[in-house]
Amino acid sequence: MAKKPKSDRRIFHNNEDCPVRNVVAQIGDKWSLLILFALVDGSDRFNALKSRIEGISQRMLTQTLRDLEREGYVNRTVYPEVPVRVEYALTELGRDLVKPLYKLVCWADEHQQEIHRARRSYDEKS
Numbered sequence: 415m416a417k418k419p420k421s422d423r424r425i426f427h428n429n430e431d432c433p434v435r436n437v438v439a440q441i442g443d444k445w446s447l448l449i450l451f452a453l454v455d456g457s458d459r460f461n462a463l464k465s466r467i468e469g470i471s472q473r474m475l476t477q478t479l480r481d482l483e484r485e486g487y488v489n490r491t492v493y494p495e496v497p498v499r500v501e502y503a504l505t506e507l508g509r510d511l512v513k514p515l516y517k518l519v520c521w522a523d524e525h526q527q528e529i530h531r532a533r534r535s536y537d538e539k540s
Contacts, residue, residue: 440485441515445470445478450487450504450512451519457491457503487511 426432441447448467452458458466464475479502482488487508493499504512522529 437511440481440487441511443478445474446482447515447519449475449478449482450508450515453488453502453504453508454512457501459499459501463502482508 426434428435430436441450445467448470449463452463452466460475460479463479464470464472467475470478479488479490483490483502486505489503489505489508491501491503493501
């Protein structure tokens with residue numbers, strides 16, 4: 415967490431030791447949340463995920479799954495079959511992460527129109 419100086423206001427350091435920065439940097443991209451929430455329903459194969467996440471390219475899905483696996487949120491299981499079958503699933507850490515994120519998603523859904531109005535109002539002033 416950020417350190418509090420004498421003024422009681424937190425300072426957020428721009429380094430690898432900032433836990434907020436570490437988590438948000440990974441899940442705050444365009445695709446990570448969508449992949450995490452797609453996997454809440456259970457493990458899935460690559461092409462099934464691709465078909466459920468509209469607009470994601472094969473390259474971006476591959477990269478984002480690798481990043482999520484590296485962070486420990488997603489597990490990749492290769493089954494020794496012909497052809498090889500690969501499935502992706504949330505890890506315990508991933509399932510734990512999705513719980514508070516669900517509140518954020520609900521909040522965003524609940525306030526979507528208000529946010530759009532604020533954007534329009536801001537854009538009209540500019």
